[in-house]
Amino acid sequence: MVAAHRIEEKYRIRRQRVFLLLSGIFLGSLAMLNLVGISRWLDLSFSIMEFKIPLQVAVGILPYPITFLCTDLISELYGRKRAADMVWVGFIVNIWIIFILWLGGVLPGANPDEFDQLGNVVRDAAGREPVFFEIRTMTFAIMTASMVAYLTAQFCDVHLFHFWKRLTKGKHLWLRNNGSTLVSQLIDTTAVILVTYFLARAALPIEADRSLVPQLVVLIASGYVFKLVVALIDTGPAYILVSVLRPYLGLKQYEEVDPGDFSNVTDVGTEIRNQEIP
Numbered sequence: 001m002v003a004a005h006r007i008e009e010k011y012r013i014r015r016q017r018v019f020l021l022l023s024g025i026f027l028g029s030l031a032m033l034n035l036v037g038i039s040r041w042l043d044l045s046f047s048i049m050e051f052k053i054p055l056q057v058a059v060g061i062l063p064y065p066i067t068f069l070c071t072d073l074i075s076e077l078y079g080r081k082r083a084a085d086m087v088w089v090g091f092i093v094n095i096w097i098i099f100i101l102w103l104g105g106v107l108p109g110a111n112p113d114e115f116d117q118l119g120n121v122v123r124d125a126a127g128r129e130p131v132f133f134e135i136r137t138m139t140f141a142i143m144t145a146s147m148v149a150y151l152t153a154q155f156c157d158v159h160l161f162h163f164w165k166r167l168t169k170g171k172h173l174w175l176r177n178n179g180s181t182l183v184s185q186l187i188d189t190t191a192v193i194l195v196t197y198f199l200a201r202a203a204l205p206i207e208a209d210r211s212l213v214p215q216l217v218v219l220i221a222s223g224y225v226f227k228l229v230v231a232l233i234d235t236g237p238a239y240i241l242v243s244v245l246r247p248y249l250g251l252k253q254y255e256e257v258d259p260g261d262f263s264n265v266t267d268v269g270t271e272i273r274n275q276e277i278p
Contacts (some may be wrong), residue, residue: 002019006188007250011249011250013249013254014248014249014250015067015078015249015257017165018077018245018248018249019074019078019082019088019257022070022073022074023074023086023089025027025066025070025187026066026067026070026074026086026090027086027089027090027093029063029064029066029067029070029096030067030090030093031058031093031094032060032063033061033062033063033064033067034060034094034097034139034142034143034146035060035097035135035139035144036059036060037058037059037060037138037139037143039060039138040058040059041056041057041058041059041205042056042057042058042059043055043056044056044057044222044226054218054222055157055222055225055226056205056218056219056222057223057226057251058223058225060142060194060226061223061226063232064227065227065231065234067090068157068184068185068231068234069169069234069237069238070086071086071087071157071158071161072157072161072180072238073241073242074086075158075159075161075162075165075244076165076238076242076256077242077245077246077249077256077257078256078257079256079257079259080158080159080161080162081259082257082259083158083161084155084158085259087155087158089153091147091151094143094146094147095106097143098139098140098141100142101135101139101140102135102136105132105133105136111130114130114133115133119134137200138200138203140195140200141194141199141200141203142192142200142203143197144195144199145191145192145193145194145196145199146192148191148195149187149188149189149190149191149192149195152187152188152190152191153184153185153187153191156180156183156184156187157180157183157184158180160183160184160219161180164217169254171254182228182231185224185227186224186230188227189220189223189227189253190224191219191226193216193219193223193225194216194220197216204219205219261277
């Protein structure tokens with residue numbers, strides 16, 4: 001009896017630690033992509049038979065696919081509610097970052113020349129703000145855009161994942177992993193580019209002498225294609241991680257972690273100690 005309790009306690013501790021690890025990677029990636037955001041655009045264009053395929057993506061997109069891999073793993077192993085809870089925590093983290101950036105801008109700085117007599121940020125000869133304020137302006141824009149897209153896309157990802165999980169009765173992880181991510185990424189990419197354009201169009205690589213709509217389409221398509229390729233690639237790691245984590249967490253096939261595992265470790269430990277007292 002005591003041995004069985006010890007094994008169960010071991011699995012419960014593992015389940016908590018794996019959840020904290022996945023949540024930490026998710027939240028860290030989320031914060032990083034919002035801070036670096038659109039600070040730099042990458043030109044990954046390539047040619048096929050002398051036909052150039054434009055592919056321009058913001059540097060902030062690089063860690064983004066990891067967030068969807070984490071939500072898919074948590075959805076698969078811990079259930080829909082736990083994944084949705086993590087999405088809300090991510091939203092709160094975004095609010096916290098915005099608050100710190102705002103606070104850093106309103107507190108008095110060591111350099112008195114940052115502001116003019118009217119309280120406006122002084123720009124240099126090139127028309128650029130001091131580094132912090134330039135980062136803050138871009139981050140405010142990208143985070144407003146990403147929060148709109150984030151909530152829509154992440155909840156879409158979680159709901160679609162579990163819709164296909166019910167439809168396939170827990171089988172075909174590749175379908176719900178790719179299907180939920182591809183639909184949610186299209187929503188996310190479109191929302192981020194459009195909202196950013198209306199809030200901080202100067203941050204986008206838009207040329208004034210060219211037609212606007214085709215340029216926006218290229219940016220949306222570039223971001224989506226990048227995420228599409230990564231989503232297809234991460235199907236393998238998703239399968240491997242699920243196959244490794246299920247036995248490590250003491251879960252049977254298609255089984256999810258019991259929410260009670262996050263509150264009963266102390267109780268189990270106390271019960272074990274009581275049984276060991278002669």
